[in-house]
Amino acid sequence: MFQATRRRLALWYTSITAVLLLLFASGVYLYVRSTLVERVDDTLNHVVEVVERALVIEQVNRQKKEYRINIEASFRNNANSVEDDRIDIEWFSPTGELLWTTFPEPINIPIHSNRNGETVRIENKGTHSTLRTQHSSLLLRQVTDRVEIGRQVLGYLRVSHPWFEVSKPSRQLMFDLALGTSLMVLSVAYCGWFLSGKAMEPVNESYQRLKQFTADASHELRSPIALIQTNVQVALSDLESNLQANETNGATKSHYKQQLKIIEKLTQRLGKLVNDLLFLARQDSGISKDIFSSCPLDALLMEVVEEQQLFSKEKKIALSLTLIDPPETETNPEVLDNWFALNGDWGQLVRLFTNLIGNALRYTPSGGTVDVELTRIESIYRVSGLRYLTPLLKVKVIDTGIGIPTEALPKLFDRFYRIDPARAHNQSEITEKATGSGLGLAIAQAIVELHQGQIQVESTVGRGTTFIVTLPIVKSHE
Template sequence: MFQATRRRLALWYTAVTAVLLLLFASGVYLYVRSTLIERIDDTLNHVVEVVERSLIIEAVNSDFGQSRINIDATFRDNTDTAEDDHIDLEWFSPTGELLWSTLSQPLNIPLHANRTGETVKVLRNQDKSIQNFEYSSTPPLLLRQVTERVQVGRQVLGYLRVSHPWFEVTKPSRELIVDLALSFGLMLFSVAASGWFLSGKAMEPVHESYQRLKQFTADASHELRSPITLIQTNVQVALSELELSEADSSIPSHYRQQLKVVERLTQRLGKLVNDLLFLARQDSGISKESFSPCPVDALLMEVVEEQQLLATEKKITFSLDLIDPPVCETDPELLDNWFTVVGNWDQLVRLFTNLIGNALQYTPSGGCVNLELARVEATNRVSGLRSNSTHLLFKVNDTGIGIPAEALPRLFDRFYRVDPARTHTAKSIATQSATGSGLGLAIAQAIVENHQGQIYVESALGSGTTVTVTLPVTFDS
């Protein structure tokens, strides 16, 4: 229980920290990326301003105020070689015709003015034959561009387009992602280790208090057994003496009735103490019960025989169905031990007695209680069973008063009893249910977990209850 709580604490601590780290890493990535883009856009706009100031404008027709750009004097010759990491310039006529470029190949992309910067994708070597695999497999080129309309007055002299390789954003971004991912993984591992350590430290006082409480429960239960037994013995002796002295008129008649009440209460208190002692021993792990092969079918027949009297008194249809092995199974040793599990006989008797007793107690007269025992192989895909294992599946189904849906999650809590007033059934059944201590199902769950099995309860108010128990034929030590 404490290990599961410790794992949940460490997991929550790690999950919350992981979310915070992820948000922080995302913020850092977006900030760095936007800073890189902003820096490139500033560089492109600065180049545009420098080129605009260096443009040589010549008058063409002074009468009409016509001017043009002297391209030869303004721009240097194209070297026909372009590095991937430098800024490229393109000059276009007012009609959009490319007149000069530092690029070895035209980009062949639409021309439009844009001072804010945009990212474009260019298919490189697109003038080559598409049948050439070397060219067709070349990845596209990404560029960041700024396009400026150059004009004098209202006359457009041309368009200047400045391009910058986009990999100066993508390459640092990829490197940053790798660095952030490595840092995130290292930090998450450190946080998980720290969370596990800190959760263990936080659970230590709780664990010590719980151990003390369990020890107190075990000690108190053990110490109470002797005086309770002594009281019960003295009451029985007093009742015996009253029976021998019935002719003595000096003894009040109500003494016998009072002593019988004391005997019943002492028996109930003794049962409660035994239940508490059993649970305390299971919790502390000091239980010394031995495990051996137990034929569950024979065990169930004994329990059914013991409970048959109550079923007959309440006129309840009581049946046990043992599911036979398949016809294809011919191994005689396996057939002889078809319903055998490794377990503790006394604990299993207590388990099935509690479950069957509850079913009979909460089923009204004329109802039905059906028991079923089957051997389930792993190929049956029964929900909740471990893979590659064989289990015994026990079901007890009754047509009793049922359990409200809101009570099912707390059904296995100690000292928890469903409020009988919610059932709106006969008062006699409600009166019977009030005599329980609320430890029966908690003990059943402890026994099932001690045998590495599982227990489920399905119920609806007014439509009966089905309890399913799965017990592994063999379990891990």
């Protein structure tokens, strides 16, 4: 699927670029061609002006004011000069009869008075071989001007220029543009394929995570649902058997009670899993409505540690909270009163440290210790050469538990990731203490990121694990 999407994306890149390059090349070609045509027309008009100034006009009848052009005197000095510039001159009588030309033989093209220039084609039939040698193209660009004095037309002057002076560079330009455009399209196709692959990498990773997330969520939901269904079927089967036998003793009631407790725990587990998924989904979509206010983190940790004391006593684990006092140099009463306060969401922070401390207790064997340490530090950063200090609160959850393998640390905060790959939970595990769904640390990371903080983990197998949470006292924009 992703290869097909990548191909389509690269094809769109290439197609759009090809269209743009084609439009650009067409614009360049038309501009250059029109410039060449204008240059030829300007040259022809200039020749017309030069020749007209050189015309020798003789008066034939003074009374009638009739004039004529002395052809021999007028064009005697123009033949050689125009031949060097590949320009041919024709002179016609007022009636359109050809009187003088630089062409080897007449080209038999009707006269059209036009100073703007026009392109005409010479017929091959009857054309002298010298004409074909002189003009490699059968197309000519011509300018025709009517020469007159007063109302008397003295004749028509037509100047011709070979069209290959325009067509030859135009063809070369077209070839160069086509070659350049083709190479550019191929380059863009390669770059589009490369860039589309780069663009699809995060999408592919997100898709793979989504697939894994869906598979894990389905697995986690399927297990308790299957257990609930099994217990309900067993309870209904036993109830039907007892009704048929008309027996209802204390043992049967105790058995029903135990099955209902299992169903209750499974339902609670399902509800917690759904709530966790809903929380993560809201954090990912950015639609969660979090209420930030001043939170004394020391009081919050005291509350969480007190709640976890019951579980720690059951496992015979020493759970303690250590608060690092402010330095003696700090004498500001207002700062001292709010030394461990930060701007955050109380409920989410409680959830964060409950998850971390609960995990530490869960994976620490009896006789171990779990120490929670809170301190305030200052981080130095520079902006535009200026040095700033920003206060941070650092919380360490240190346990002497079983530890985490080094290869598992990079994936520790992935959703549904658990070091133990076994996912089946039997009834005895549920009645005692159900293992987590693998969302606790993912939720912890989401809460830390929401508060613009950082969470790190250090662990040694067999010696214990330390979770380090660093939270800014105020948000970065504040």
